[in-house]
Amino acid sequence: MVSEPIKLCLGxxxxxxxxxxxxxxxxxxxxxxxxxxxxxxxxxxxTQLIPAHIPVGDDVYDYWLLLMRLLIMRHAIADHAAxxxxxxx
Numbered sequence: 001m002v003s004e005p006i007k008l009c010l011g012x013x014x015x016x017x018x019x020x021x022x023x024x025x026x027x028x029x030x031x032x033x034x035x036x037x038x039x040x041x042x043x044x045x046x047t048q049l050i051p052a053h054i055p056v057g058d059d060v061y062d063y064w065l066l067l068m069r070l071l072i073m074r075h076a077i078a079d080h081a082a083x084x085x086x087x088x089x
Contacts, residue, residue: 004051005050005051005052005053005062006050006051006052006053006065007052007053007054007055008026008030008052008053008054008063008065009054009055010054010056014056018056020032020054020061022034022035023035024063028065028066028067029065029066030052030063030064030065030066031049031063031064031066032063032064033062033064036049036064039066046068046069047066047067047068047069048066048067048068049064049065049066049067050064050065050066050067051063051064051065052064052065
């Protein structure tokens with residue numbers, strides 16, 4: 001468990017008044033509150049929403065790092081491949 005928010009930062013050039021969006025693609029997805037509020041009640045197995053702060057000038061934006069366990073995704077793909085091959089015979 002993460003005990004405090006992760007600190008992220010914007011890379012240069014940083015505009016004077018950046019427009020923050022609901023989704024940012026970093027090596028891991030970073031989502032805003034609206035997407036978090038949609039995903040959280042779904043209780044999707046193997047996912048975690050880790051709080052992240054993005055300081056920009058005097059403001060701090062709250063976001064969430066979306067982590068998904070790859071093992072679960074591989075299992076679902078393997079199940080799909082197995083089921084598809086049964087019907088292909």
